[in-house]
Amino acid sequence: MADDVKAIRAGNAVLLEWEARDMTKDVPPLFDPGTYVKLTLYRPDRSKAVDAGSMSRVRTGVYRLVHQTVPDDAPDDVGLWTMEVEANNGGVLSLSKELPAFTLEA
Numbered sequence: 001m002a003d004d005v006k007a008i009r010a011g012n013a014v015l016l017e018w019e020a021r022d023m024t025k026d027v028p029p030l031f032d033p034g035t036y037v038k039l040t041l042y043r044p045d046r047s048k049a050v051d052a053g054s055m056s057r058v059r060t061g062v063y064r065l066v067h068q069t070v071p072d073d074a075p076d077d078v079g080l081w082t083m084e085v086e087a088n089n090g091g092v093l094s095l096s097k098e099l100p101a102f103t104l105e106a
Contacts, residue, residue: 005080005100011071014102016041018085020061035088037063041101044079052086075106 008014020033037057041050055063063085069077083101087094 005103007103007105008069009105010069010078013066013068015064015066016055016083016101017058017062017064018055018096020063020087031089032057032060033087033089033094036086038086039065040084040086041067042082042084042098043077044081044104045077049077049081055085069104078104078106 006014016039018037018039020031020037037055038052039050039055040048040052043049050065050067053065055065058064080103081101082098084098085096
């Protein structure tokens with residue numbers, strides 16, 4: 001996910017991307033979590049739009065999930081959506097801090 005937060009119009013799909021990085025922050029990412037990478041996506045009211053959805057591996061250390069917004073989401077869900085990523089690597093569970101995902105516009 002880029003550092004800037006994109007505005008998405010309700011009814012469009014949004015591509016969420018996450019990179020697994022070690023402490024050195026080498027580019028490109030150098031490892032894949034061993035077991036799974038799951039994403040939880042929160043609406044502005046903190047309800048879950050996606051609860052532990054499996055992310056697809058694109059290449060080493062890069063994972064994606066596509067979320068389809070619907071026009072009916074607006075106006076109730078307009079605003080900043082956030083996400084958390086959970087990864088399991090060799091029995092060690094990691095949870096990202098909550099990150100901005102996108103801003104939904106009507």
